Amino acid sequence: METRIIPADEAGIAAAAEAIQRTRPVAVPTETVYGLAGDATNGDAVAAIYAAKGRPSFNPLIVHVDGMDMAETVATFSPLARRLAEAFWPGPLTLVLPLAEDAPVARLTTAGLSTVAVRMPAHPVIRALITRCGHPLAAPSANASGSISATRAEHVAQSLAGRIELVLDGGPTEVGIESTIVAVEEDRLRLLRPGSVTPEMLTEAGSVSVSTSDNGTIEAPGQMVSHYAPSKPVRLNAMERRPNEYLIGFGPVAGDTSLSPDANLTEAAARLFDVLHVADAASAPAIAVAPIPASGLGIAINDRLRRAAAPR
Ligand code: TXA
Ligand code: MG
Numbered sequence: 001m002e003t004r005i006i007p008a009d010e011a012g013i014a015a016a017a018e019a020i021q022r023t024r025p026v027a028v029p030t031e032t033v034y035g036l037a038g039d040a041t042n043g044d045a046v047a048a049i050y051a052a053k054g055r056p057s058f059n060p061l062i063v064h065v066d067g068m069d070m071a072e073t074v075a076t077f078s079p080l081a082r083r084l085a086e087a088f089w090p091g092p093l094t095l096v097l098p099l100a101e102d103a104p105v106a107r108l109t110t111a112g113l114s115t116v117a118v119r120m121p122a123h124p125v126i127r128a129l130i131t132r133c134g135h136p137l138a139a140p141s142a143n144a145s146g147s148i149s150a151t152r153a154e155h156v157a158q159s160l161a162g163r164i165e166l167v168l169d170g171g172p173t174e175v176g177i178e179s180t181i182v183a184v185e186e187d188r189l190r191l192l193r194p195g196s197v198t199p200e201m202l203t204e205a206g207s208v209s210v211s212t213s214d215n216g217t218i219e220a221p222g223q224m225v226s227h228y229a230p231s232k233p234v235r236l237n238a239m240e241r242r243p244n245e246y247l248i249g250f251g252p253v254a255g256d257t258s259l260s261p262d263a264n265l266t267e268a269a270a271r272l273f274d275v276l277h278v279a280d281a282a283s284a285p286a287i288a289v290a291p292i293p294a295s296g297l298g299i300a301i302n303d304r305l306r307r308a309a310a311p312r
Pocket of ligand 2: 140141149
């Protein structure tokens with residue numbers, strides 16, 4: 001695949017929207033760093049983001065919205081959350097909030113969590129793109145997994161060459177570091193990732209205290225997230241169902257339901273959290289999962305399944 005860098009003008013935004021419609025992720029400028037954007041409502045589109053980044057595990061992604069109307073379809077805003085949105089949006093602040101009922105967000109986007117990270121970016125290009133697409137966009141930083149975040153179109157192209165179709169070039173980003181992430185709780189805020197919106201600014205706007213972790217340092221956000229875990233024991237690499245098990249199939253192993261009958265890893269990633277929820281809700285007291293090949297997206301799927309199967 002050839003990776004094209006195109007100007008972030010009307011025509012560029014139209015081309016990006018068209019690619020996103022085809023579930024192809026596109027790199028776009030935001031005021032913080034470049035993001036790798038895809039349709040947050042479509043599990044296949046989100047799986048394609050992970051495939052392009054080569055991420056070894058599924059972290060929940062930030063859902064980008066173009067305004068409060070869209071934000072409220074995605075998340076439930078408490079009065080405190082609303083004050084913060086009014087003070088800092090559009091801008092480099094991400095709020096972790098309860099997922100709205102019937103939120104149009106794929107389960108893979110939130111990694112099956114009941115919370116969602118939402119942000120209304122200030123950059124006109126991503127905002128125009130969201131509006132043009134008509135739905136929220138999931139966008140992790142546009143760099144290959146493990147490498148540094150990209151603040152210029154050329155950085156993105158170097159990091160993801162051959163893995164994505166398009167980079168919208170909006171010049172260097174203004175802020176240069178990722179957004180501040182804060183979990184909004186009853187009457188306090190928990191800082192999950194520091195950024196240019198500081199704890200002092202949050203305290204002032206929200207009239208609440210902001211806690212970091214106990215020793216005053218901030219853990220990597222991906223590690224702080226407690227991922228969705230089924231309530232039942234999970235057995236991996238199962239070729240057949242044992243009594244009392246709900247079997248999640250893949251490829252030749254049919255199971256009670258299948259992640260992908262055609263052994264398609266993108267489809268399996270898109271369905272993973274949906275299927276785990278279904279298995280958890282089933283009457284069988286245990287879950288078994290067919291073997292998933294450990295290549296490409298299969299690495300992230302297996303990582304997630306190992307965590308789901310880990311003794312608790
Ligand atoms: O500035 C930014 O935020 C950039 C631009 C593109 O918007 N995006 C970005 O996304 O940095 P990403 O995927 O690289 O980082 C998102 C972080 C992850 O570390 C994830 O753990 C955390 O947000 N996150 C997402 N949903 C969460 C949730 N429900 N609870 C806690 N943390 C969450
Ligand atoms: Mg990142």
